[in-house]
Amino acid sequence: MNIDWPWPWLERNLDDIAEATGEHLFLALLPVLVGLAVSVPLGWAASRWRVARGILVPLAGVLYTIPSLALITLVPLALGTRIIDPLNVQVPLAIYTIALLVRSVSDALAAVPREVTAAATALGYRPVHQFLTVELPLAVPVIVAGLRVAVVSAMSLTAVGALVGIGGLGQLITEGFLRNNGVELVVAIALIVVLALVIDALLLLVGRAVTPWVRAQRGTGASA
Amino acid sequence: MNAAFAWLFDPEHWSGPTGIPARILEHLGYTSLSVLFAAAIAVPLGAVIGHTGRGTFLVAGLSNGLRALPELGLLTLLVLLTYVGLLPVVISLVILAVPPILAGTYSGIRNVDRAVVDAAHGMGMRSSTVLLRVELPNALPLVLGGIRAATLQVIATATIAAYVSLGGLGRFVIDGNNAGPGSPDGYPQMAAGAIVVAVLALVVEGALALVERAVVSPGVRDAARAGRSARMRRRPTGDVVENPI
Numbered sequence: 001m002n003i004d005w006p007w008p009w010l011e012r013n014l015d016d017i018a019e020a021t022g023e024h025l026f027l028a029l030l031p032v033l034v035g036l037a038v039s040v041p042l043g044w045a046a047s048r049w050r051v052a053r054g055i056l057v058p059l060a061g062v063l064y065t066i067p068s069l070a071l072i073t074l075v076p077l078a079l080g081t082r083i084i085d086p087l088n089v090q091v092p093l094a095i096y097t098i099a100l101l102v103r104s105v106s107d108a109l110a111a112v113p114r115e116v117t118a119a120a121t122a123l124g125y126r127p128v129h130q131f132l133t134v135e136l137p138l139a140v141p142v143i144v145a146g147l148r149v150a151v152v153s154a155m156s157l158t159a160v161g162a163l164v165g166i167g168g169l170g171q172l173i174t175e176g177f178l179r180n181n182g183v184e185l186v187v188a189i190a191l192i193v194v195l196a197l198v199i200d201a202l203l204l205l206v207g208r209a210v211t212p213w214v215r216a217q218r219g220t221g222a223s224a
Numbered sequence: 225m226n227a228a229f230a231w232l233f234d235p236e237h238w239s240g241p242t243g244i245p246a247r248i249l250e251h252l253g254y255t256s257l258s259v260l261f262a263a264a265i266a267v268p269l270g271a272v273i274g275h276t277g278r279g280t281f282l283v284a285g286l287s288n289g290l291r292a293l294p295e296l297g298l299l300t301l302l303v304l305l306t307y308v309g310l311l312p313v314v315i316s317l318v319i320l321a322v323p324p325i326l327a328g329t330y331s332g333i334r335n336v337d338r339a340v341v342d343a344a345h346g347m348g349m350r351s352s353t354v355l356l357r358v359e360l361p362n363a364l365p366l367v368l369g370g371i372r373a374a375t376l377q378v379i380a381t382a383t384i385a386a387y388v389s390l391g392g393l394g395r396f397v398i399d400g401n402n403a404g405p406g407s408p409d410g411y412p413q414m415a416a417g418a419i420v421v422a423v424l425a426l427v428v429e430g431a432l433a434l435v436e437r438a439v440v441s442p443g444v445r446d447a448a449r450a451g452r453s454a455r456m457r458r459r460p461t462g463d464v465v466e467n468p469i
Contacts, residue, residue, distance in 0.1 A: 065376055065429050066426070067379060067380030067421050067422065067425055068380060069380070069394065069397055069418070069421070070380075070397075070418035070419070070421040070422040070425075071422070073397055073414050074418045074422070076411070076415075083411060149291070152291050156291065156293060156294040159294035159295075159296045159297060160294075160295075163401065164397070164401055164414075165401065170296060173300055174300070177303070177387075177388075182304055182305075185297065185304065189293070192292070192293075192294050193292045
């Protein structure tokens with residue numbers, strides 16, 4: 001393998017690396033956001049109706065089991081997209097995010113203490129208002145935990161798309177492999193890992209910032 | 225869609241050394257080899273960490289750190305560093321399979337009822353006997369759960385082995401992609417390969433669930449189930465051991 005002093009290569013290819021990084025973030029993060037938006041109502045339905053849970057949770061398990069390369073390859077067959085289309089990577093990532101979060105959301109909502117919902121109802125909260133301002137916030141720590149797994153996995157799975165010609169940092173991995181360029185390969189891997197960990201840390205901080213009561217409870221030793 | 229199924233059910237693609245059955249066997253071969261090696265490393269390690277409580281940071285650190293590592297990158301890097309062959313592929317699959325088995329074994333041992341362990345010590349069992357005859361049998365459901373998660377992860381990742389010139393079911397996806405979208409062996413071959421991998425993953429998942437049911441002692445199984453549902457009612461933590469693959 002060819003590992004030279006990396007700076008000359010990096011300097012010459014900085015624009016390409018930046019472009020691939022931007023593309024990677026777009027490919028990986030958009031589906032996680034869409035997945036989150038879909039999971040909340042689905043998770044709510046699963047926490048509320050036994051039938052919905054009986055369908056959604058096993059279905060999520062089956063979808064989660066299907067290997068990413070298979071799912072990426074099958075999207076054009078199922079949706080009629082072109083063979084090289086960002087959606088071919090984004091749809092599977094959204095599916096994995098939903099499969100992961102539906103269960104988290106539904107478990108978290110089901111665990112909101114009865115007294116809390118009863119108190120909110122007694123205070124005159126309407127169902128939708130109560131869901132948005134009482135139950136959902138209480139579920140945030142569990143949702144954030146699931147979201148962190150989803151986003152980190154999405155960052156690394158996006159690279160698989162390069163095998164079927166879809167861009168992002170995975171393209172640098174396949175290119176580095178084919179050109180026997182170890183620097184390119186290592187740079188791509190490092191960028192994926194570092195970006196994933198940075199986003200993970202940001203989510204952790206945001207999760208803490210929007211749920212100040214969790215730390216307050218921990219401090220006084222009280223429990224939810 | 226018809227072209228994919230036509231390719232899949234063409235009898236010509238079901239025989240010979242490059243046929244679907246041969247590729248399935250190759251795929252299962254890579255998978256079982258890697259999972260066996262990983263289990264040989266991770267089960268004893270997880271058992272000792274769980275039993276002694278030393279080295280706990282390894283368990284969480286490994287599974288969180290490795291989740292971010294792109295498998296395609298790991299595999300291609302190892303091949304570039306060594307040579308094109310089975311060894312670098314198996315090594316990278318073992319690296320992927322160790323964390324879930326380690327986490328499963330560790331939490332299995334940790335979750336054994338302390339009263340049971342104390343009773344075993346009280347009966348005069350030696351520490352190693354407690355681990356082998358009390359803690360491990362009780363931890364079996366979670367150990368097997370870890371092995372199941374690892375196996376599915378490896379089945380998914382073994383498709384990438386075709387990219388570094390090995391066999392397995394990824395061959396159909398990679399070859400189809402190289403043949404170009406217009407070719408009759410192009411997208412139909414890719415889709416057929418993808419369908420076979422997906423079905424294989426689901427079948428193996430089901431088979432391992434049956435093995436789990438057959439191997440775990442009924443007393444442990446019922447206790448584990450009761451314990452799990454009681455924990456769920458109390459408070460979900462959002463801990464996720466399995467990754468999307």
